[in-house]
Amino acid sequence: MVSRYHEVYDSWKRDPEAFWAEAANAIDWHSPAERVFDPAGGVYGRWFPGATCNTCHNAVDRHVENGRAEQAALIYDSPITGAKKTYTYAQMKTELEALAAVLRDCGVEKGDRVIIYMPMVPEAVFAMLACARIGAIHSVVFGGFAARELATRIDDSTPKLIVSASCGIEPGRVVAYKPLLDGAIQMARHKVETCVVLQREQLECELVEGRDTDYASAVDEAKRAGRKVPCVPVAATDPLYVLYTSGTTGQPKGVVRDNGGHMVMLAWSMWNEFGVKPGEVFWAASDVGWVVGHSYIVYAPLLHGCTTILFEGKPVGTPDAGTFWRVISEHGVVALFTAPTAFRAIKGQDSKGEFVGRYDLSKFRTLFLAGERADPETIKWAENQLKVPVIDHWWQTETGAPISQNPIGLGQLPVKYGSPAVPMPGYDMHVLDDAGHEVPRGTLGNVVVSLPLPPGALPTLWNADQRFRDAYLEEFPGYYKTADAGYVDEDGYLFIMARTDDIINVAGHRLSTGGMEEVLAEHPDVAECAVIGIADAMKGQVPCGFVVLNAGVSRDPAELEKEVVALVRDRIGPVAAFKTVVPVKRLPKTRSGKILRGTMQKIADHEDWKMPATIDDPAILEEITEALKARGFG
Ligand code: COA
Numbered sequence: 001m002v003s004r005y006h007e008v009y010d011s012w013k014r015d016p017e018a019f020w021a022e023a024a025n026a027i028d029w030h031s032p033a034e035r036v037f038d039p040a041g042g043v044y045g046r047w048f049p050g051a052t053c054n055t056c057h058n059a060v061d062r063h064v065e066n067g068r069a070e071q072a073a074l075i076y077d078s079p080i081t082g083a084k085k086t087y088t089y090a091q092m093k094t095e096l097e098a099l100a101a102v103l104r105d106c107g108v109e110k111g112d113r114v115i116i117y118m119p120m121v122p123e124a125v126f127a128m129l130a131c132a133r134i135g136a137i138h139s140v141v142f143g144g145f146a147a148r149e150l151a152t153r154i155d156d157s158t159p160k161l162i163v164s165a166s167c168g169i170e171p172g173r174v175v176a177y178k179p180l181l182d183g184a185i186q187m188a189r190h191k192v193e194t195c196v197v198l199q200r201e202q203l204e205c206e207l208v209e210g211r212d213t214d215y216a217s218a219v220d221e222a223k224r225a226g227r228k229v230p231c232v233p234v235a236a237t238d239p240l241y242v243l244y245t246s247g248t249t250g251q252p253k254g255v256v257r258d259n260g261g262h263m264v265m266l267a268w269s270m271w272n273e274f275g276v277k278p279g280e281v282f283w284a285a286s287d288v289g290w291v292v293g294h295s296y297i298v299y300a301p302l303l304h305g306c307t308t309i310l311f312e313g314k315p316v317g318t319p320d321a322g323t324f325w326r327v328i329s330e331h332g333v334v335a336l337f338t339a340p341t342a343f344r345a346i347k348g349q350d351s352k353g354e355f356v357g358r359y360d361l362s363k364f365r366t367l368f369l370a371g372e373r374a375d376p377e378t379i380k381w382a383e384n385q386l387k388v389p390v391i392d393h394w395w396q397t398e399t400g401a402p403i404s405q406n407p408i409g410l411g412q413l414p415v416k417y418g419s420p421a422v423p424m425p426g427y428d429m430h431v432l433d434d435a436g437h438e439v440p441r442g443t444l445g446n447v448v449v450s451l452p453l454p455p456g457a458l459p460t461l462w463n464a465d466q467r468f469r470d471a472y473l474e475e476f477p478g479y480y481k482t483a484d485a486g487y488v489d490e491d492g493y494l495f496i497m498a499r500t501d502d503i504i505n506v507a508g509h510r511l512s513t514g515g516m517e518e519v520l521a522e523h524p525d526v527a528e529c530a531v532i533g534i535a536d537a538m539k540g541q542v543p544c545g546f547v548v549l550n551a552g553v554s555r556d557p558a559e560l561e562k563e564v565v566a567l568v569r570d571r572i573g574p575v576a577a578f579k580t581v582v583p584v585k586r587l588p589k590t591r592s593g594k595i596l597r598g599t600m601q602k603i604a605d606h607e608d609w610k611m612p613a614t615i616d617d618p619a620i621l622e623e624i625t626e627a628l629k630a631r632g633f634g
């Protein structure tokens with residue numbers, strides 16, 4: 001099949017408003033937009049101003065009304081607990097009506113924020129959609145974050161209520177959520193007065209009298225009473241959710257997603273980009289706490305009338321490296337979306353792909369990888385094992401959908417290993433040098449996107465228009481700065497090589513080294529510190545902390561490491577995967593005092609490095625090399 005990509009991309013470029021107006025026909029609107037795009041609205045313009053709509057109606061109710069009532073909407077498959085459960089669209093609607101009634105009874109109204117701090121259980125999805133139903137703004141916090149991270153998000157989003165659960169389950173341990181929830185509520189300045197808590201049988205918790213409502217009994221009561229809460233029309237430009245993502249400091253950025261543009265973009269992506277039809281089974285093996293989970297576990301597949309899989313497990317160890325193939329064959333999955341790290345983990349345990357042959361994968365058509373750079377070796381291994389196209393695509397929490405991809409529905413283009421292919425409609429990409437000049441093809445530079453961003457991309461940061469401008473729009477006027485470095489080749493394929501800020505990517509999770517440095521600096525013996533990401537065969541990168549101790553302090557390195565690791569786990573959470581501390585006498589700096597993190601990373605990764613001309617004292621880099629060797633990185 002000849003790809004329609006160029007024709008479709010050109011049609012978007014010729015007339016973006018006509019393009020998105022056409023795409024908007026996939027959505028039910030309560031009232032139409034006054035115009036497709038208002039360049040004077042918001043920070044850089046707003047999509048579909050004046051329109052009213054409801055995301056829950058589009059994701060659930062309209063499918064019940066239009067013949068999908070008995071189709072599976074959500075399949076919960078939890079190899080970690082042994083549980084499996086299917087919800088049809090009609091059953092899902094019943095769950096949402098009841099939970100929406102509970103939220104209402106707790107005083108949640110349109111525009112109120114609700115934090116969702118939950119493991120991968122169906123109730124997490126219900127909580128998101130029930131918020132959407134009543135026009136409340138959800139903010140999901142990933143379960144691997146510690147109490148302090150949760151407290152930061154409570155203070156920034158000032159929620160009326162938190163929906164949580166008694167525990168999450170990780171291989172080999174049950175994670176008690178309740179102490180984290182209670183700790184965060186206590187730490188936060190904003191006082192949360194109501195929680196709805198799901199009791200899980202693996203570890204029940206005590207409910208706080210007067211504050212906590214038991215999820216199951218409240219929902220059951222609402223069902224018994226036949227409570228029906230209709231979908232509340234909201235403005236297309238009203239926020240659907242706020243999702244916090246790592247910034248360059250410990251203060252995360254609250255990425256705002258609107259209702260209208262988000263639906264239009266996601267609905268468009270399901271066929272054109274992912275090649276999936278309504279009624280088919282789509283699986284994003286991520287977590288609802290990440291943007292991939294928001295967009296491709298919950299909203300996009302449901303908006304498109306697909307069946308989505310909610311998988312509570314890991315690619316390996318639950319129980320083995322064949323879990324993914326079992327899920328694909330058992331539920332008839334046509335497309336899987338996950339992070340390359342998951343495939344590196346599987347390959348690490350089953351390099352010959354012996355598990356693959358044990359399952360019927362005949363319905364499976366495409367594997368999509370994103371969240372971090374897909375290394376060619378991993379792509380080739382997956383292609384060889386699965387005999388389907390393996391598609392790398394690049395996006396960010398901020399965009400909510402792919403920026404560049406090899407578009408399966410439009411017709412696959414030739415694959416270039418290491419490249420997430422070509423820009424999607426909505427994205428006019430440029431590569432600029434630091435002074436803002438376009439660089440020649442093939443030259444590495446700052447990857448930026450011409451404003452306005454397309455529907456679905458963030459219109460701003462929560463309560464922080466100025467931070468949004470400063471972080472994304474200021475440096476290259478007229479463009480959105482992705483903070484990724486890359487280049488475009490002679491065929492227009494993009495290659496994303498690294499971040500230009502201090503964000504690192506650990507097992508597909510986006511983490512701020514600046515945030516970790518803030519925690520290391522809290523240790524009483526640490527005078528100065530630097531955290532860098534170093535290469536890791538499975539996780540892509542892992543953090544490594546260099547610490548300079550206070551004058552006169554001498555510590556056993558192993559003891560010190562234990563304390564610092566525990567501190568990061570306590571402050572940020574296990575997801576930081578912070579395990580390594582390297583004590584050093586001094587940190588390498590430029591003469592103006594900037595720590596040479598980039599050079600330290602090259603040394604740790606055994607890459608070629610040049611002595612920076614501005615270095616204060618070249619001998620320090622020798623000391624760093626020796627310290628790394630002593631720690632086993634030499
Ligand atoms: N709640 C509590 N703790 C969590 C958690 C959660 N939801 N998710 C992860 N953690 C913990 C892990 O248990 C681990 O703890 P440990 O240090 O005690 O072992 C720590 O956080 C680090 O987790 P992770 O980096 O995920 O490492 P892992 O060794 O547990 O698993 C992979 C590695 C590759 C199997 C896993 O990261 C994975 O499946 N990743 C691919 C999919 C993905 O999630 N992508 C993200 C967006 S697309």
Ligand code: AMP
Binds near residue numbers: 291369372395396397
């Ligand atoms: P997140 O906001 O967590 O989705 O992380 C976004 C960042 O992950 C991007 O800015 C990139 O640095 C990286 N990333 C995501 N997908 C890819 C990809 N396909 N190739 C290279 N880097 C990627």
